[in-house]
Amino acid sequence: MDASFDTEVIVVGAGPTGLMVAGELRCAGIDVILLDELLEPTTESRGLGFTPRTMEVLAQRGLVERFSERGVSLQTTTRGHFGGIPLDFGVFADAHPGVVGLPQVHTEAVLRDWVADLGCEVTRGHRVIDVTDTGNAVEALVDISGRSVRLRARFLVGCDGSRSVVRKRAGFEFTGTTSTLEVLLADVRGCDIRPRFIGEWLPGGVAMSAAIGDGIDRIVVCERDGPSSDHAVQPSFKSVADAWQRLTGEDISHGEPQWVSAFGDATKLASDYRRGRVLLAGDAAHVHLPAGGLGMNTGMQDGFNLGWKLAAVVRGRLPETLLDSYHEERHAVGKRLLLNTRAQGLLFLGGDEMAPLRTIIGELIGYEAVSVHLAGMVSGLEIRYPMGTGSHPLLGLRMPDIQLAGTQEQSVYPLLTSARGLLLDFVDDESLRDEVRPWADRIDVVTASPVADFGVPRLDAVLVRPDGHVAWVAPDEMGSLTAALHRWFGDPDEALKVGK
Structure with a gap:
């Protein structure tokens, strides 16, 4: 440095x-x-x-x-x-x-x-x-x-x-956009509140409650006619309890607040x-x-x-x-x-x-x-990053954690623990492994096969980035493996090339 x-x-x-x-x-x-x-x-x-x-x-x-x-x-x-x-x-x-x-x-x-x-x-x-x-x-x-x-x-x-x-x-x-409403939140112990995991719509607003462990419930309450908020000032637990009672008719004022906050809908x-x-x-x-x-x-x-x-x-x-x-x-x-x-x-x-x-x-x-x-x-599972002109449905998506045969590892994700790139060779193609060898200092190569079909078209090999997203597949018309290696992993180490 x-x-x-x-x-x-x-x-x-x-x-x-x-x-x-x-x-x-x-x-x-x-x-x-x-x-x-x-x-x-x-x-x-x-x-x-x-x-x-x-x-x-x-x-x-x-x-x-x-x-x-x-x-x-x-x-x-x-x-x-x-x-x-x-x-x-x-x-x-x-x-x-x-x-x-x-x-x-x-x-x-x-x-x-x-x-x-x-x-x-x-x-x-x-x-x-x-x-x-x-x-x-x-x-x-x-x-x-x-x-x-x-x-x-x-x-x-x-x-x-x-x-x-x-x-x-x-x-x-x-x-x-700036905030147009105020949502109050409290983590409170000792209230024995009826769960409202995804919220309950009520005449005056919305109330949500869920147990988060150790006898604590997360309370979220929003009154439709309430003020807007930039949550610059932390609200009191009394304001949360009062809003909760106005909406639900339930008294939680005897609870022990662990954390009180507020947020708005600024975007x-x-x-x-x-x-x-x-x-x-x-x-x-x-x-x-x-x-x-x-x-x-x-x-x-x-x-x-x-x-x-x-x-x-x-x-x-x-x-x-x-x-x-x-x-x-x-x-x-x-x-x-x-x-x-x-x-x-x-x-x-x-x-x-x-x-x-x-x-x-x-x-x-x-x-x-x-x-x-x-x-x-x-869930975030729809996220697909642009990887070129290829049309394979897996390209740009995250690599599924499929079960593999032919390796001591049981699935894909343990192979990514080191935060390196990964080439999965599903057809035992020596030419692919030779092509990747100059990047051996930053990419692992595993020859294996999926234990079961996982719902994608023919797949001979997959290049996976360190973040788990698929950067290249074979067969596909998007271009060479070498181009993808240069794009995401840089120039190869000449000393690692075949024959040196």
């Missing part, structure tokens, strides 16, 4: 998004400083589980087992909803189930342990107050207990939430996810109604897409233009996310005028094509 740099990458914000970025960078051996303003990890429950796609992400890095190692039981489910209308993620037979009722504190603890095992600890009590891209470096001005320190790195990633200082100081545009998206040497991920890049808990999940997937690409650029294997693909791929996902959550907000929080539409959409979900479409949108 250049001695003029304090580190290669600064990551600002040690929530799930920042931890995912840092972990992916450390998997590739990149030097990282992970900054967080908080002196201690948050104890707030916040996000409450994972979508099926996020579970796949965790499985691809061997992180699912770490929850049980910490004594945390994952409550898996194929149930979901779209704007309060039930959905079944089981329409994707090859997908991991989702997880519900898991407080974010457990997620952050597992990710922190993973990142620490990779050699990166969270640097706490460091508040970033300014960011400057000098062209050949990026500098962060950091306040440490009233003392200003300047840190210098090759790149900086802002994962510092909806009020991101990085986004503001680096000059990113952040446009959209905003950064115009760019990258400006020079500064990048955004998670809530720093997109703000929306937290329908279905998609915010944390999308942020973690942002980090999963960015981390391996940024590592390849820092190591000099690929030009900085590779980072443009991060914007191209994840900005499109962000736009889709905002569309999705705005539609869910109208259905979930709308009044009597939305009742006919809720009825019709409920009927349409009974059709398999509609159910697959909406479940794919909410």
Whole structure:
């Protein structure tokens, strides 16, 4: 590393998004400083589980087992909803189930342990107050207990939430709609509340309640005639209890609040996810109604897409233009996310005028094509990245975790734990293996065959990126394997070529 740099990458914000970025960078051996303003990890429950796609992400890095190692039981489910209308993620037979009722504190603890095992600890009590891209470096001005320190790195990633200082100081545009309503939230113990897992529509608004473990219930309440909110001021538990009683007639004022918060339905998206040497991920890049808990999940997937690409650029294997693909791929996902959550907000929080539409959409979900479409949108399983002109239906999608024969591993995802590329040779083609050999320092090759048909046309071989998305398939008309290798993994190591 250049001695003029304090580190290669600064990551600002040690929530799930920042931890995912840092972990992916450390998997590739990149030097990282992970900054967080908080002196201690948050104890707030916040996000409450994972979508099926996020579970796949965790499985691809061997992180699912770490929850049980910490004594945390994952409550898996194929149930979901779209704007309060039930959905079944089981329409994707090859997908991991989702997880519900898991407080974010457990997620952050597992990710922190993973990142620490990779050699990166969270640097706490460091508040970033300014960011400057000098062209050949990026500098962060950091306040440490009233003392200003300047840190210098090759790149900086802002994962510092909806009020991101990085986004503001680096000059990113952040446009959209302001909040029109206020939703109150409380995690409360000792109330014995009737479950309303996907919410209950009532004359004056919507009430939702769900057990999240350890005798605690998550309460969410929105009064249609209530004020709008930018959730700048934390509400009192009394205001939550009063709103709950007005809507449901139930008294929860005797409960013991563990966490109280409020949010609105503001919808905003950064115009760019990258400006020079500064990048955004998670809530720093997109703000929306937290329908279905998609915010944390999308942020973690942002980090999963960015981390391996940024590592390849820092190591000099690929030009900085590779980072443009991060914007191209994840900005499109962000736009889709905002569309999705705005539609869910109208259905979930709308009044009597939305009742006919809720009825019709409920009927349409009974059709398999509609159910697959909406479940794919909410779960993240529909995400397909542009990979060229090929027409194979698997191209650009995430690789399913299919069972394999001919390898000691039982399925695909354990083969991705090292965060390297993967070529799956299903037909024992020596010429393919020879073609990949010059990239052996960054791509693993496994000769195996699927245990069973998994619903795609003929498949002889698959090139999988470190984030699990399919970059090339054979047979297909999209172009050569070598072109895909150069595009996603850079120039080969000449010393690894056949005969050398």
